[in-house]
Amino acid sequence: RGARLTLSLCPQVSAAAAAAGAFPKRVKVVEVGPRDGLQNEKNVVPTPVKISLINMLSETGLQVIEATSFVSPKWVPQMADHTEVMQGINKLPGISYPVLTPNLKGFQAAVAAGAKEVSIFGAASELFTKKNINCSIEESLERFSEVMTAARAASVPVRGYVSCVLGCPYEGKISAAKVAEVSKKMYSMGCYEISLGDTIGVGTPGSMKEMLTAVMKEVPVGALAVHCHDTYGQALANILVALQMGVSVVDASVAGLGGCPYAQGASGNVATEDLVYMLNGLGIHTGVDLQKLMDTGTFICNALNRRTNSKVSQASCRL
Amino acid sequence: QESQVSGLPEYIKIVEVGPRDGLQNEKVIVPTDVKIELINRLSKTGLPAIEVTSFVSSKWVPQMADHEEVMRGIERHPGVQYPVLTPNLQGFHSAIAAGATEVSVFGAASESFSKMNINCSIEESIEKFEEVAKSARNMNIPVRGYVSCALGCPYEGSIIPAKVAEVSKRLYSMGCYEISLGDTIGVGTPGSMKRMLEAVMKEIPQSALAVHCHDTYGQALANILTAIQV
Numbered sequence: 001r002g003a004r005l006t007l008s009l010c011p012q013v014s015a016a017a018a019a020a021g022a023f024p025k026r027v028k029v030v031e032v033g034p035r036d037g038l039q040n041e042k043n044v045v046p047t048p049v050k051i052s053l054i055n056m057l058s059e060t061g062l063q064v065i066e067a068t069s070f071v072s073p074k075w076v077p078q079m080a081d082h083t084e085v086m087q088g089i090n091k092l093p094g095i096s097y098p099v100l101t102p103n104l105k106g107f108q109a110a111v112a113a114g115a116k117e118v119s120i121f122g123a124a125s126e127l128f129t130k131k132n133i134n135c136s137i138e139e140s141l142e143r144f145s146e147v148m149t150a151a152r153a154a155s156v157p158v159r160g161y162v163s164c165v166l167g168c169p170y171e172g173k174i175s176a177a178k179v180a181e182v183s184k185k186m187y188s189m190g191c192y193e194i195s196l197g198d199t200i201g202v203g204t205p206g207s208m209k210e211m212l213t214a215v216m217k218e219v220p221v222g223a224l225a226v227h228c229h230d231t232y233g234q235a236l237a238n239i240l241v242a243l244q245m246g247v248s249v250v251d252a253s254v255a256g257l258g259g260c261p262y263a264q265g266a267s268g269n270v271a272t273e274d275l276v277y278m279l280n281g282l283g284i285h286t287g288v289d290l291q292k293l294m295d296t297g298t299f300i301c302n303a304l305n306r307r308t309n310s311k312v313s314q315a316s317c318r319l
Numbered sequence: 320q321e322s323q324v325s326g327l328p329e330y331i332k333i334v335e336v337g338p339r340d341g342l343q344n345e346k347v348i349v350p351t352d353v354k355i356e357l358i359n360r361l362s363k364t365g366l367p368a369i370e371v372t373s374f375v376s377s378k379w380v381p382q383m384a385d386h387e388e389v390m391r392g393i394e395r396h397p398g399v400q401y402p403v404l405t406p407n408l409q410g411f412h413s414a415i416a417a418g419a420t421e422v423s424v425f426g427a428a429s430e431s432f433s434k435m436n437i438n439c440s441i442e443e444s445i446e447k448f449e450e451v452a453k454s455a456r457n458m459n460i461p462v463r464g465y466v467s468c469a470l471g472c473p474y475e476g477s478i479i480p481a482k483v484a485e486v487s488k489r490l491y492s493m494g495c496y497e498i499s500l501g502d503t504i505g506v507g508t509p510g511s512m513k514r515m516l517e518a519v520m521k522e523i524p525q526s527a528l529a530v531h532c533h534d535t536y537g538q539a540l541a542n543i544l545t546a547i548q549v
Contacts, residue, residue: 205544233540234540236537236538236540236541237540237541237543237544239541240509240541240544240545241544271537274536274537274538277508277536277537277538278508278509278537278538278541280508281507281508281509281510281511281538282508282509282510283510310537311534311535311536311537311538312536312537315505315535315536
């Protein structure tokens with residue numbers, strides 16, 4: 001397999017505890033608001049606001065904050081300022097600031113701008129891959145292998161995302177075996193972690209369990225993360241099931257930033273505040289200060305002139 | 320036949336509380352014919368139980384002032400239950416006169432909440448419910464019991480599971496066929512849900528329990544999943 005670049009941030013999960021259906025003692029929350037969140041917001045956010053957002057998030061105790069995407073501004077205008085953002089943010093020690101790099105060019109630009117960790121995006125659906133990046137899954141993995149080679153040479157860890165793990169806006173149902181196959185390929189290529197994304201939020205606890213059971217045959221649970229969308233209100237229930245199966249890394253977006261590009265008006269990412277509220281209630285350690293997180297959510301919602309998608313934030317609002 | 324996620328029941332009875340609990344907490348007063356239309360449409364969805372209205376003084380709950388008209392005006396589909404709230408004997412008699420065939424009573428696991436909500440202690444409220452339960456028994460009317468603040472109280476904060484179990488047991492003993500445990504302010508999480516249910520299940524059979532989760536903090540479905548897994 002070659003040298004795997006592991007981070008000391010990985011929380012510990014005992015296999016016995018996971019088997020018993022007990023919850024992990026610690027969960028690593030991966031904050032995707034500044035990238036996945038903002039990318040799916042209508043209004044283009046000025047660079048200083050993005051930088052302030054990330055800086056505020058850095059003060060909450062979050063250990064991983066996805067900062068931006070080194071993709072062509074033609075495709076993703078919201079992320080056009082990726083270099084400025086990367087160079088402008090305070091990089092606090094102990095916090096990782098991964099960035100998306102869809103290809104070698106993006107990777108090189110990212111590293112030149114100071115990135116120390118990158119992410120690549122695969123999918124469990126052929127149609128989705130075709131529509132999204134105009135190639136097949138196999139071709140996309142070939143592109144990524146270039147990034148992997150360069151990353152390994154530069155000692156840069158790579159996180160792999162698999163989209164459409166519980167359903168695809170074009171293909172509909174997605175087989176758990178396919179998700180396992182793509183995850184295995186990306187893990188074998190050298191990704192230290194695979195984030196399984198319910199891209200359109202159609203998953204429910206049953207399909208989550210079925211999918212994870214298949215994936216866990218190919219990828220160790222300690223290297224898995226879940227990225228649940230709340231489009232159908234199922235996110236926290238799905239995350240709960242993932243935790244019960246031993247997953248201890250969960251992606252979320254402050255204020256639930258980022259709608260669903262496939263369902264107009266629908267919500268997208270699960271709100272980090274709501275996730276942390278649940279984990280706090282379960283006695284699971286995250287290191288995140290919920291109040292500071294809510295304040296950050298308030299800041300970005302004001303800047304975007306939108307209401308928060310976080311129920312916790314709405315509940316804590318005094319009118 | 321095993322459910323996909325192990326340990327889950329094959330069938331769940333959904334109790335629709337929109338027309339009562341839902342509308343009661345809406346700002347806008349809904350016209351009677353709209354309420355009736357709502358309930359009639361719900362009757363066609365396959366829901367087995369639809370909480371219709373509340374026989375409470377219109378001074379306290381103006382939204383439910385038309386309780387009699389609604390009760391008389393709705394279509395009654397066979398196989399569907401149409402319970403109504405009856406906070407006391409007077410309400411119970413009005414409900415029966417208007418054609419109700421099932422009633423509900425509302426207790427709380429918090430003294431402060433009981434005082435603020437219905438202006439009496441838990442013990443005093445139980446005494447009132449016992450009167451209702453007794454009359455209901457004589458007339459073969461099933462009674463459902465609610466316990467509010469099961470996972471937290473807006474006044475007292477944390478609520479101990481043992482208290483929820485105690486109040487639930489009182490309601491069950493007086494003849495309530497089912498106890499609906501309400502996370503009234505939605506502060507519960509899967510951990511507190513599990514602990515509370517474990518305490519209550521020492522006193523009441525699981526099949527006589529229901530959960531009534533509020534989504535105020537976005538936790539409802541996760542809490543419900545926990546309840547159905549327990």
